[in-house]
Amino acid sequence: MLTAVLEGAKEQGCIIQCIDLNTDTLDQIKFGGDDELVAALREAECLVLASPTYWGNVSGSMKLFLDNLRSELVHYSSKGDLLPGSYQGKGYVLITSCTAKKWTNRLSGITDQTFKAMDLPLSTAGMHRLFEAVCADTYGVHTLPPAKYEACKKIGAQIPKQMQRGGFTLKRYIQLFFMLAVTILIVMGIQQGLSALHIIQLHQFWINYLSFVVLSYLFLSIMLRYFAVLKHRRS
Numbered sequence: 001m002l003t004a005v006l007e008g009a010k011e012q013g014c015i016i017q018c019i020d021l022n023t024d025t026l027d028q029i030k031f032g033g034d035d036e037l038v039a040a041l042r043e044a045e046c047l048v049l050a051s052p053t054y055w056g057n058v059s060g061s062m063k064l065f066l067d068n069l070r071s072e073l074v075h076y077s078s079k080g081d082l083l084p085g086s087y088q089g090k091g092y093v094l095i096t097s098c099t100a101k102k103w104t105n106r107l108s109g110i111t112d113q114t115f116k117a118m119d120l121p122l123s124t125a126g127m128h129r130l131f132e133a134v135c136a137d138t139y140g141v142h143t144l145p146p147a148k149y150e151a152c153k154k155i156g157a158q159i160p161k162q163m164q165r166g167g168f169t170l171k172r173y174i175q176l177f178f179m180l181a182v183t184i185l186i187v188m189g190i191q192q193g194l195s196a197l198h199i200i201q202l203h204q205f206w207i208n209y210l211s212f213v214v215l216s217y218l219f220l221s222i223m224l225r226y227f228a229v230l231k232h233r234r235s
Contacts, residue, residue, distance in 0.1 A: 008156025073125035084126030
């Protein structure tokens with residue numbers, strides 16, 4: 001999966017470098033180190049983190065990498081608050097795989113914690129998440145399915161364009177606005193239908209208010225859950 005993402009990025013003119021955390025290079029990433037590897041990480045505009053899901057979390061190598069990179073990602077204020085470091089504004093892509101069946105992962109979210117473990121340090125550092133990719137049902141699989149390969153390669157190809165767009169926070173606010181707008185439209189429609197059936201009386205303020213709050217909460221929860229599953233592409 002990582003190879004496919006990097007290939008897609010390279011075809012778009014990106015300069016790529018792959019760091020294997022299972023080799024001795026991991027020992028080079030030290031707190032506040034100035035070696036060539038840390039320099040390359042500092043220079044990168046986007047980081048692609050790939051880790052299998054082991055026991056519902058990232059691999060030990062990935063955890064050690066993120067721990068060692070902590071002083072690069074964040075620093076403390078005089079009051080002990082975490083503040084973004086030199087990686088602020090960079091982009092990142094998260095990749096994982098698991099042996100669980102596709103629908104098992106869709107329903108239970110086995111890979112969720114893996115994403116959170118990689119996402120938390122990078123988002124705290126002020127970096128912007130561009131994409132996520134999951135490949136489930138990998139037991140006994142030695143080659144990436146063609147469809148998943150193309151999907152990962154497409155992610156890599158989209159990295160430069162996504163980096164140029166910027167405005168990641170604004171995009172999330174726009175998405176939230178449309179989700180709220182659709183939710184309110186659906187709820188008002190349901191209220192009008194219930195009123196026409198004489199189930200509720202909209203002219204009574206508290207009944208109108210309570211029905212609106214309850215229905216809005218239900219539909220917004222469903223929409224947020226749907227988009228969370230869709231975004232993770234747990235398959």
